[in-house]
Amino acid sequence: ETGVTQTPRHLVMGMTNKKSLKCxxxxxxxxxxxxxxxxxxxxxxxxxxxxxxxxxxxxVPSRFSPxxxxxxxxxxxxxxxxxxxxxxxxxxxxxDVWRDKTGELFFGEGSRLTVL
Amino acid sequence: xxxxxxxEGPVTLSEEAFLTINCTYTATGYPSLFWYVQYPGExxxxxxxxxxxxxxxxxxxxxxxxxKETTSFHLEKGSVQVxxxxxxxxxxxxxxxxxxxxxFGQGTILTVHP
Numbered sequence: 001e002t003g004v005t006q007t008p009r010h011l012v013m014g015m016t017n018k019k020s021l022k023c024x025x026x027x028x029x030x031x032x033x034x035x036x037x038x039x040x041x042x043x044x045x046x047x048x049x050x051x052x053x054x055x056x057x058x059x060v061p062s063r064f065s066p067x068x069x070x071x072x073x074x075x076x077x078x079x080x081x082x083x084x085x086x087x088x089x090x091x092x093x094x095x096d097v098w099r100d101k102t103g104e105l106f107f108g109e110g111s112r113l114t115v116l
Numbered sequence: 117x118x119x120x121x122x123x124e125g126p127v128t129l130s131e132e133a134f135l136t137i138n139c140t141y142t143a144t145g146y147p148s149l150f151w152y153v154q155y156p157g158e159x160x161x162x163x164x165x166x167x168x169x170x171x172x173x174x175x176x177x178x179x180x181x182x183x184k185e186t187t188s189f190h191l192e193k194g195s196v197q198v199x200x201x202x203x204x205x206x207x208x209x210x211x212x213x214x215x216x217x218x219x220f221g222q223g224t225i226l227t228v229h230p
Contacts, residue, residue, distance in 0.1 A: 092159075092160075104165075106161075110159060
């Protein structure tokens with residue numbers, strides 16, 4: 001596989017469930033990102049990891065818990081979500097946040113989350 | 117804070133028509149500017165970029181010029197094709213100590229009919 005792969009592509013969960021989104025990149029990058037895409041709103045940066053270390057948490061509620069075990073994998077653990085958290089969650093990667101000045105992020109296709 | 121404003125969509129055009137999608141920004145410092153495109157069922161991908169004033173980014177027949185005086189980065193294409201149907205996102209990045217933190221506009225849906 002090449003590029004950035006996200007699973008699952010679609011997820012429906014109740015407010016009391018616990019689920020996880022997975023992202024894997026095969027590009028040899030060192031930085032990974034979670035973005036949230038809601039209807040009629042701009043993409044919102046949630047988290048940034050650089051060389052497995054979290055470098056950005058954009059005031060995201062604690063019901064979203066990211067995990068980056070290595071530079072190729074990124075998870076978003078979900079628990080006690082609200083219906084307004086329903087959105088498309090996009091994972092992206094880039095070389096790294098300190099030296100990569102191209103601004104080019106490589107995105108996955110996203111995980112469509114519906115919270116009932 | 118930093119922000120990007122795109123023209124409201126959706127935009128519907130006939131094949132071979134001229135396309136303009138407006139984008140204006142507010143930022144501290146001197147941002148780099150980008151257009152990303154999202155084809156149906158796919159992730160976003162970089163279309164073009166410009167890193168300083170008066171730079172012109174171009175790719176696949178699309179162009180955009182970094183206008184500092186008007187804080188704009190409008191996307192243009194002289195003759196669109198059905199395959200250009202997608203969602204287009206304008207974005208900026210204020211580098212400094214951390215790259216990769218993009219601020220996006222809300223996206224503009226483009227539909228091109230044969």
